[in-house]
Amino acid sequence: MREAIIQGLQIVFSVQGILVCALGSAVGYVFGFLPGVGGSVAIMLLIPLTYGMEPAVAMVMLAGVLGGVTFGGSITSILINAPGEGSNAATALDGYAMSQQGRAGEALGASATASFLGHLIGIFVLLAIIPGMAKLVLAFGPPEWVALGIGGLALIAMVSGKSLLNGLISGCIGLILSVHGVNPVLGSPRYVYGQIWLWSGISLIAFIVGAMALAEMFRLFMEEKSISSSGDVEVKGVFKGVKATLMHLPLVIYCGIQGIIIGAIPGVGGSVSCWMALAQAKSISGHPETFGKGNVEGIIGPESANDATTAGALMPLVSLGIPGNPSTAVLLGALIMHGLQPGKVLLTEQLFVVTSLSFAHLFGAFIACTIGLWAAKYLARITVISTKSLVPVLMILCVIGVYAEKMRVSDVALCILFAAIGYAMKLCDIPAVPAILGLILGSLIERSHQVSMQISEQSWSIYYTRPFVWLFAVGLPLILFGFKAAGDLRRRKQKAKDMAPSGRAL
Numbered sequence: 001m002r003e004a005i006i007q008g009l010q011i012v013f014s015v016q017g018i019l020v021c022a023l024g025s026a027v028g029y030v031f032g033f034l035p036g037v038g039g040s041v042a043i044m045l046l047i048p049l050t051y052g053m054e055p056a057v058a059m060v061m062l063a064g065v066l067g068g069v070t071f072g073g074s075i076t077s078i079l080i081n082a083p084g085e086g087s088n089a090a091t092a093l094d095g096y097a098m099s100q101q102g103r104a105g106e107a108l109g110a111s112a113t114a115s116f117l118g119h120l121i122g123i124f125v126l127l128a129i130i131p132g133m134a135k136l137v138l139a140f141g142p143p144e145w146v147a148l149g150i151g152g153l154a155l156i157a158m159v160s161g162k163s164l165l166n167g168l169i170s171g172c173i174g175l176i177l178s179v180h181g182v183n184p185v186l187g188s189p190r191y192v193y194g195q196i197w198l199w200s201g202i203s204l205i206a207f208i209v210g211a212m213a214l215a216e217m218f219r220l221f222m223e224e225k226s227i228s229s230s231g232d233v234e235v236k237g238v239f240k241g242v243k244a245t246l247m248h249l250p251l252v253i254y255c256g257i258q259g260i261i262i263g264a265i266p267g268v269g270g271s272v273s274c275w276m277a278l279a280q281a282k283s284i285s286g287h288p289e290t291f292g293k294g295n296v297e298g299i300i301g302p303e304s305a306n307d308a309t310t311a312g313a314l315m316p317l318v319s320l321g322i323p324g325n326p327s328t329a330v331l332l333g334a335l336i337m338h339g340l341q342p343g344k345v346l347l348t349e350q351l352f353v354v355t356s357l358s359f360a361h362l363f364g365a366f367i368a369c370t371i372g373l374w375a376a377k378y379l380a381r382i383t384v385i386s387t388k389s390l391v392p393v394l395m396i397l398c399v400i401g402v403y404a405e406k407m408r409v410s411d412v413a414l415c416i417l418f419a420a421i422g423y424a425m426k427l428c429d430i431p432a433v434p435a436i437l438g439l440i441l442g443s444l445i446e447r448s449h450q451v452s453m454q455i456s457e458q459s460w461s462i463y464y465t466r467p468f469v470w471l472f473a474v475g476l477p478l479i480l481f482g483f484k485a486a487g488d489l490r491r492r493k494q495k496a497k498d499m500a501p502s503g504r505a506l
Contacts, residue, residue, distance in 0.1 A: 001351070005127070008355025011056050012363055017356075020057060024064025025364035029371060031065075032072020039069035039327035047334050055338040056353045060360035062334055066327060067364025070307050071115040071372055078107045078299070080394050082213030088306065089208055089436055090274035094291060094298030096216075101294050109241025110299045112369040114252055117245070118304035119365035121256035122263070122311025123358045129315075130347060130354065142451040143462050147472035148262075148272075149445035153437075154477035166430045174438020177202045178446070185450035197410035206411045207439055209398050210418030211425070211432040217398070218423045221391045238373060244296045251281055251297060252304040259305035263312020272444075275437055277305030311361065318342050318354050 011017050024046060031042035042065045050058035073088040078095030091111065098107040153171070180191045181201030192198040245252065255277040262273040281301030282291045291298050310327075317328045317335075319342065332342070340346060340353060347354065402415045422432050456462035463469050 001130070004351035004355045007352040008056075008359050011352070011356045012060055012359040016057060017060050017360070018363075020053075020061040021064040021067075021360045021363050022367055024061040024360075025068035025367040026371075028065035028068030028364065029072040029368045032069035033075055039065055039330075042069060043327060043330045043334065047330075047337070050334065050338070055340055056356045058334065058338055059340075059353055059357045062331055063357045063360035064364030064367070066310050066331075067119060067361045067366070068368035069327070070310055071112060071303075071365070071368045074111045074115065074299075074303055075108065075372065076213075078111060079104060080213065081216040082394065082398055083208055088274070088302075089212070089433075090278040090302035090306075091299055092212060093278065093433060094293070094295050097292060097294040098296070098299075103237055103294065106237030106241040106244070106296065107299055109238035109373060110245045110296050111241070111303050112372040113242045113245035114300045114303035115307045115372075116365050116369040117249075117252050118256045118259065118307030119311060119362050121253060121304070122260050122308035123362045125257070125260050125308075126311050126314060126358055127355065130351070141466075142448040142455065143466050144468045144472060145448035146445055146452060146463070147469040149441045149448065151472045151475070151477050153441055163429065166428075167434045170425065170430050170432065171434035171438040174435035174440075175442040176438075177207065177435075178439050178442025183450075184443070184447040185454065195410075197408065200406075201443070202439065203402070203406065203411045203414065204436075204439060206402050206415040207418050208436060209402050210415035211422030211435065213398050214395060214415065214419030215422030215426060215432070217391045217395050218419060219426060221388075241296065241299075242373070245300050248297060248300050251284070251301055255280060255301045255305040256308040259308035260312040262305075263309030264315040272440060273309045274302040274306045275433075277301040307365065311358075314357065314361070318346055318357070 012021060027042050027046060028039055031039065043062050046061060046065060050061060053061070070088070073083060074091045074095070076082045077088040077092035079099055081092050081096040083089040083092050095107045095111065098104060178201075180198055182189050182192075182199050189199050258277060258280070259273040262276065278291075278298060278301055281297045282288045285291065285295065285297050287295060313328045317332055335342060335346075340350060399412055399415065402411050403409070425432055425435075452462050463473075
């Protein structure tokens with residue numbers, strides 16, 4: 001292992017390694033910045049450039065993309081409420097609120113720092129558990145995914161805002177949308193209304209960009225104001241965000257470890273971990289009432305989690321050849337194309353390729369976050385531009401991003417429809433976030449449940465005989481609400497303590 005680490009460092013920090021990793025990180029940063037495009041498209045575009053390269057060097061370039069794309073996606077989440085990927089959606093909740101308050105620089109500084117620390121935690125854990133990686137991944141089967149989805153539904157209550165009823169309505173909308181398309185296991189279409197383009201289901205990116213980004217663009221255009229309600233931006237707040245992240249290191253570590261675990265479960269990924277991290281950050285915060293209104297902890301938790309999730313997704317990829325998310329699915333194709341077969345051989349005879357991939361992933365994140373910190377004070381000025389000039393450009397970028405995901409005009413039409421629905425939900429004070437959770441978790445629960453029933457020959461015993469099922473389905477909601485109750489108790493004690501001196505004075 002020691003020799004593989006040394007060899008991996010030599011490959012990444014050679015002149016060629018630095019150049020190709022920087023190129024990959026820059027491409028990932030730009031593609032992450034475009035709403036809806038993401039890392040899988042960026043990797044596909046770079047694969048032809050790797051022809052003729054040594055396999056390890058080729059992986060360094062493609063791993064650089066993974067390091068840059070997640071932070072790139074957080075920029076649009078914070079500045080214009082348009083997540084680059086589903087994993088950046090939770091960041092938009094508090095990040096965009098901070099931009100509206102003229103604190104975009106602080107939000108970007110916190111995002112960049114938390115992103116890099118999340119990558120650092122993820123890669124450290126990845127290298128530490130390489131020997132037992134396959135056993136860890138195989139411990140999670142379809143029943144555990146069902147339980148994780150059911151337990152995750154408790155997050156709807158945590159992110160519903162002021163009205164739990166409105167949050168549940170929104171969550172049900174997401175669950176209803178999740179059943180459209182072809183049955184994931186049986187292959188039979190349902191709720192497609194005779195439209196072939198609905199067979200693949202509702203695009204998550206189309207829904208997020210429409211219900212969150214375009215709906216907000218409609219509102220800004222009608223109000224004819226800049227994103228920053230103060231008409232100014234706190235440019236010096238970049239390092240204030242860095243400081244805030246370092247002051248919340250326990251939150252970064254906790255959410256980072258959580259992100260690694262979820263990232264190692266194929267098919268779950270950052271779209272789930274970011275919301276779980278947000279709920280955890282809110283439950284242990286001293287000021288949970290400020291979440292959704294510009295609390296920097298609402299950026300730190302999700303960003304550290306979804307970046308660690310990217311490292312976690314590499315675990316099943318290199319050990320079992322199972323991609324954890326769309327980006328690693330494309331990366332798997334690149335590995336096979338270069339004659340690298342995930343599994344025993346890759347983890348023994350070609351271990352230096354895995355260490356090169358890991359260090360390049362971390363170095364790419366460092367490059368992207370460094371660029372982000374440098375450019376934050378310039379990017380933050382987007383929030384003070386008049387919406388008459390800004391909104392048309394942003395809407396075009398959003399539409400291009402949605403189209404680029406699968407090259408389908410139908411997704412653009414759905415995005416516009418969801419924008420109208422999202423705007424109506426804003427008027428009715430119904431949050432869009434629970435609907436996103438319902439869409440993500442609904443498809444996860446259904447697909448995993450059907451596979452579980454086939455494995456057990458329609459016996460429900462597969463659920464109550466597996467300990468991890470109980471841990472996720474029962475333990476996860478109890479942990480979430482337990483943290484919330486503990487936080488409420490701590491705040492009540494602090495409030496009583498603060499009021500005590502004035503009481504004695506009377």
